Amino acid sequence: MYYTEEQIEKVRSGSDIVQIIGRYVNLKRSGSGYVGLCPFHSEKTPSFSVNPARQMYKCFGCGVAGSVITFVMEYENYTFPEAMQFLAEQAGIELPKTELTPEQKRQKNLRSTLVQINAKAAAYYYAKLKSPGGKQGYDYFKNRGLSDETIMHFGLGYSGQGGRELYGYLKNQGYSDRELSETGLFKIDEHGAYDKFWNRVMFPIMDINNRVIGFGGRVMGDAKPKYLNSPETILFNKSKNLFGLNYAKLGKRKNIILCEGYMDVIALHQAGFTNAVASLGTAFTSEQAVILKRYTDEVLLTYDSDAAGIKAALRAIPMLRDAGINARVIHMDPYKDPDEFIKALGNEEFEKRINDAQNAFLFEIEVLRKNYDITDPEQKTKFDHEMARKLLVFEDKVQRDNYIETLSAKYSIKKEDLRGLVIKNANMASSRTKKTFSQSDGYQKNGRKPKEKGIEYSYKLLLSWLVDSPELFGKVSDIVGREDFEEEPYKKAAELLYEQFEKGEVIPARIVNHFEEADEQKEIADIFQTTFKVNMNSDEKERALNELVFKIKEYSIDKKLKNLTDITKLQSLMIEKNKIQNRDKMHISLKDG
Structure with a gap:
């Protein structure tokens, strides 16, 4: 539109x-x-x-x-x-219907077409599962204990034995190879077109608005890879979605259960735990943690109880903590995952495990302890130091002290000793941080990062300064005109801002309206949010403003001279160059406004 x-x-x-x-x-x-x-x-x-x-x-x-x-x-x-x-x-604003640009039409039509194709692919896989040709897939789901109602609810399917079945079906529906290639469901090259998913049970992946955006498939038999997922497309971003979240967000429970696989999510939903979700065939990400924060303040981890599952849990816990989510770990021993646990012990026992879920930080420490023989004094000392280092994640003193009290009692170390170790490690970390800043990140000794350099930062700073102090526009524009902003998108931003000044109405947010892509909008908005981060007196501000103005003007003149094709403009540019070098005659004063 x-x-x-x-x-x-x-x-x-x-x-x-x-x-x-x-x-x-x-x-x-x-x-x-x-x-x-x-x-x-x-x-x-x-x-x-x-x-x-x-x-x-x-x-x-x-x-x-x-x-x-x-x-x-x-x-x-x-x-x-x-x-x-x-x-x-x-x-409450009614927007009139207007025509799309050709590119907007193409993008909108493509997204709409891909949603349609994915929906038809999901329907095809489901129909295939229920047909005689899908018996192998249907038996797999039934043997896993899924009801027909659950299979239909999640739209589970089967991709068939052949390598071109879905392709042929969708081609008969009138879709082009270009459109089909955008879905990630096919391999199309000079040798022909082939389905990427075949002889697999299929799991449609839906976004928060219940649109099918991709698929996961588990192979029937021993072929590799065991699990295959759709590649990323304009609809499907693995880091920005979670399997089952479209249903979990509607649940009545206040927390969300984070699982390792699709079947765990489906088994939990069938058992009545409709707040279960899983990452999409890859490791859990910090982006997914931020998404979960929109819906809950507590996440229950049900990763597999094997070594790989424990490693995945240890990786997810800090991400959840950083997102402001309280995490707890559900222990499912002696069973591997929620699916096995519920089949063996039932819903009520799993509910008890939820209620008894372990504090995630205490779980981390418990896993850490297994690396040390704490009956050995040397090993116990190393463990105590490592435990103290992990306590540094808590910035709140009261929270940290509460954990110190719990851990000191559980692992036989005096509270004062553990607190002392925490302080010692905090000081060591602080010392290392300062060293890293000064040597690796270019931070100055006072902890401040040096000023950004380059013409783009000068553009940002001057345009933002003009918005903050519109009374300076007349003085600045006498020296730096809109034509002196040589690089995009600053050139367009300056043109629009100067136009606003000339009309007497400065609204930088309106300038962002001229850019439709989110990345462009962020870049333009950043221009008008750039400010000095140090306090300066009036003389220092005046000196900084003049340096800024002359830097931009010099850059503009030098670039025009470098790219000069019209020799008649050489003289005027050289005159400007001489003027700018004689700064006293073009000085901007802040004392009289």
Whole structure:
């Protein structure tokens, strides 16, 4: 859908950014703006800032930035038109129907087509499972204890024995090879077209809106790989989805059960634990932890009880902790996974295991202890030091002291001794951090990172400074015109900002409207969120502003001279070059405004 600048601005200005973002993020007042924990990456200290005056947000941790439209696009995984429609409905604004650009039509049609193809593929696999040719797959699911109702609920299927069955079916439906190749379901080359999934039971993967976006398949027999998943497409991103989340989000339980595989999720849902989810054929990611935080504050881990499962749990726990999620571990011994446990002992016993789930940090320490023979003094000393190092994850003193008390009692070490070890390790870590900063990251001895260099940072700083101090525009524009911003997207941003100044209405968030792609919006928004991070007196500010202006002007002149094709412009450029070198005559003073 194509929207005019007026329509975009009407939606943006009609959507209070603090109110909209406040529905997703717990914002707290800080000076003239608001801060909170970033919803796009894991963090413990708030670095996500919302500026109501500029109607923009920025995270100083991961760098995301934008307007209210950008936020909705990023958080809800919406396209630009979808975000516009969402915000318009929230604000009670009716958007007229307008024509799409050719590229917008192509992208929208392709996404829509892929959703249709995936839905038809899922229906085909399900029908195949229920046909005589799908008996092997159907028997597999029945032998795993799944009911027909569960098979239908999850849309489980079978891909057939042949290598071109689905391809032939969809070709008969009228889809082109180009469209089919975009789904990730086929291998299409000069030798022909082949189904990627064959002789496998199929697990449709749905997004939060119940659309089929990909598939997982388990082979029948001993072929490799045992499990195969769809490659990433414009619909399917493994890190931004979780199997079963479309159902789990509707559950009445306050927590979410995180499993290792699709069958564990399905078995738990069939047993009434409809809050179960799993990662998509790959290791759990920090992005998935952030997604889970949107729906719960507690995650129960049910990874397999073997060595690989324990390793996966140990990897997931810190990610969940960093996302602000309390994690607990469900012990399923003597059984390997939830599916085996429920088949053997039933739902009530699994409910008891949920209630008895172990604190995730205590689980980490328990696994750690198995690496040491604590009856040996040397081994016990090493374990105590390692335990103290792990306690550093808790920044809150009260929380850390509570764990110290619990661990000292359980592992026979005096509270004072364990606390002393924690302090010692904290000081050592702090010392190493400072050394790393100074040697590896380029940090100065005072802990501040050196100023960014380069013309792009100068562009950012000057444009943001002009928004903060519009009274300087006349003085600055006499020296640096819009044509002096040589690099995109700063060139376009400067043109739009200068145009706003000339009209007497400066709204930087409106400039973001001119860019539809989320990445472009973030980059433009970042321009107007760049500020000095040090306090300066008026003389220092004046000196910094002049350095900035002359740097941009010199860069512009030098680039024009370098790319000069019209010799008649040489003289005027050389005159400008001489003027800029004689700075006293072009000095910008802040004392008179």
